[in-house]
Amino acid sequence: MQLRAQHLIAQPITPETFQPFGQVIFATDDGAAYGPDNAQLQLHKGIPRFYIMRLEQRGCRFTQITRHQQCTQCLGALANQSWLMAVAPSGAAQSPSLAEITAFQIPGNCFIKLEVGTWHAGPYFASDWIDFYNLELADTNQVDHDTCDLSALYNVELHIDLAM
Numbered sequence: 001m002q003l004r005a006q007h008l009i010a011q012p013i014t015p016e017t018f019q020p021f022g023q024v025i026f027a028t029d030d031g032a033a034y035g036p037d038n039a040q041l042q043l044h045k046g047i048p049r050f051y052i053m054r055l056e057q058r059g060c061r062f063t064q065i066t067r068h069q070q071c072t073q074c075l076g077a078l079a080n081q082s083w084l085m086a087v088a089p090s091g092a093a094q095s096p097s098l099a100e101i102t103a104f105q106i107p108g109n110c111f112i113k114l115e116v117g118t119w120h121a122g123p124y125f126a127s128d129w130i131d132f133y134n135l136e137l138a139d140t141n142q143v144d145h146d147t148c149d150l151s152a153l154y155n156v157e158l159h160i161d162l163a164m
Helices: 150-154
Strands: 004-012 022-026 048-056 064-067 073-077 083-088 102-106 110-114 119-124 129-137 146-149 156-162
Touching: 064 150, 073 119, 083 156, 119 156, 146 150, 150 156
Parallel strands: 004 102, 004 156
Antiparallel strands: 022 110, 048 129, 064 119, 064 146, 073 110, 073 129, 083 102, 083 119
8 A cells, every 4th residue: 555645844943833842952152051941851761872973864754753751852963954853742642643743944053852752753854964963861772762653553654845
């Protein structure tokens, strides 16, 4: 059976539009006091891992979406590269609703912090490769990687398109 294509228009990210899924963090002045505009991290269930991952261009289509239920995750592109991410709110359900999946265009001058349990697919981008920094737990990819197969559940492949 052929998968049905569902298109998501990537909206420009703002702290307000991304709030149901996490935080958008922009630069602040050096020496500024800690506050709500800083990433509110939950990394107490293991050893934090901060690393740079090189991702190769994979198109802007996906059939799977993942969540981490033990920690927050921070992602940001190096070299001021823009990128795309699809997200859905966290919850007790074993899968997100298709109607709740939202796509964002993220500029290279900020990073995102995903709340614990936020469903996410990406990063996606047009260049051949981009280096991303990633903050999660040391064993997130081994023990905290809950993936939902949207193609099996909904017979759909999601496509992220840029807003015109």
